[in-house]
Amino acid sequence: MTVVILRRVADLRTMVRGWKAAGQTVGVVPTMGALHEGHLSLARAAKAGCDRVIVTIFVNPKQFNNPADLEKYPRTEDRDAALLATVGVDVIFAPLPDEVYPPGFATGVSVSGVSAPLEGAHRPGHFDGVATVVAKLFGMTMADRAYFGEKDWQQLQVVQRLVADLNLPVQIVGCGTVREADGLAMSSRNARLSESGRKIAPGLHREMQRAAEAMRAGVPVAAALEEAAAAVQAAGFEAVDYLDLRSADLLEPMTALNGPARLLAAATLDGVRLIDNIAV
Numbered sequence: 038m039t040v041v042i043l044r045r046v047a048d049l050r051t052m053v054r055g056w057k058a059a060g061q062t063v064g065v066v067p068t069m070g071a072l073h074e075g076h077l078s079l080a081r082a083a084k085a086g087c088d089r090v091i092v093t094i095f096v097n098p099k100q101f102n103n104p105a106d107l108e109k110y111p112r113t114e115d116r117d118a119a120l121l122a123t124v125g126v127d128v129i130f131a132p133l134p135d136e137v138y139p140p141g142f143a144t145g146v147s148v149s150g151v152s153a154p155l156e157g158a159h160r161p162g163h164f165d166g167v168a169t170v171v172a173k174l175f176g177m178t179m180a181d182r183a184y185f186g187e188k189d190w191q192q193l194q195v196v197q198r199l200v201a202d203l204n205l206p207v208q209i210v211g212c213g214t215v216r217e218a219d220g221l222a223m224s225s226r227n228a229r230l231s232e233s234g235r236k237i238a239p240g241l242h243r244e245m246q247r248a249a250e251a252m253r254a255g256v257p258v259a260a261a262l263e264e265a266a267a268a269v270q271a272a273g274f275e276a277v278d279y280l281d282l283r284s285a286d287l288l289e290p291m292t293a294l295n296g297p298a299r300l301l302a303a304a305t306l307d308g309v310r311l312i313d314n315i316a317v
């Protein structure tokens with residue numbers, strides 16, 4: 038079985054209108070391709086929750102603050118299509134940049150507050166690009182439900198804010214982070230790690246877990262975070278962009294563990310920027 042690949046919004050909408058006329062629910066899984074088990078878990082969740090499933094594959098230039106990162110982003114469409122066939126998705130929507138951003142495109146969506154810290158502070162303009170393309174993908178696909186990974190925890194919060202604030206008629210479903218056996222969060226960017234970097238990479242999650250345990254055991258938050266950041270660098274990471282404890286709204290760092298919290302981190306290894314987060 039192969040999956041139909043559509044490139045034009047008009048063709049996609051014709052297909053979705055047919056499904057809707059038949060009373061079927063539609064799920065969308067937005068991706069940038071180079072698919073792995075994390076993406077497939079979202080597609081399976083969509084299959085379980087909706088009659089029809091669209092996976093979008095679009096490397097969105099507007100969300101890359103670093104041109105080299107955009108250039109080096111892995112593109113593996115044939116392999117992606119074969120993987121999605123095994124899950125039984127109905128259609129892949131893989132538009133060309135001009136279809137998404139035609140000449141004269143002049144609109145941007147910007148979510149303030151939750152977009153500002155963490156990834157937002159280190160990747161200026163990133164979440165404006167994400168919010169803009171996600172709003173467009175919701176409009177293009179007319180999906181009833183959209184599936185996002187908790188691996189990109191802050192992105193999930195930004196998308197939930199976007200949908201609430203603009204009254205978009207789509208339900209956001211968050212799905213747990215899929216990890217390699219050694220704890221490394223699956224990510225398309227992992228493919229760019231060297232052999233030695235791949236061995237070092239699980240150190241980020243390991244030190245985050247250690248910090249979480251320490252904080253639960255009463256070690257002061259600042260001391261636990263400082264020790265974890267130092268351990269990540271000692272493991273071989275080149276830099277730690279942030280390693281922060283935040284409350285649900287992500288707005289302010291938490292200085293004491295006095296309620297539900299999320300530990301979020303970004304660090305660079307082999308020039309590849311990895312992110313992760315866990316509940317504390």
Ligand SMILES: Nc1ncnc2c1ncn2[C@@H]1O[C@H](COP(=O)(O)OP(=O)(O)OP(=O)(O)O)[C@@H](O)[C@H]1O
Nearest residue numbers: 068069070075185186188189214215223224225226
């Ligand atoms: N390990 C994972 N577990 C669960 N969901 C994931 C995982 N990795 C990515 N996703 C989700 O898949 C969707 C598409 O993500 P994307 O295409 O950027 O993949 P990625 O592997 O996160 O790539 P990147 O290298 O850019 O981080 C997002 O909702 C993202 O959160």
Ligand SMILES: CC(C)(CO)[C@@H](O)C(=O)[O-]
Nearest residue numbers: 067068069097167170189
């Ligand atoms: C949601 C998304 C597909 C928007 O381009 C992207 O940010 C991603 O892959 O997480």
Ligand code: BAL
Nearest residue numbers: 069100101163189192
């Ligand atoms: N996975 C989030 C998309 C990005 O890093 O640009």
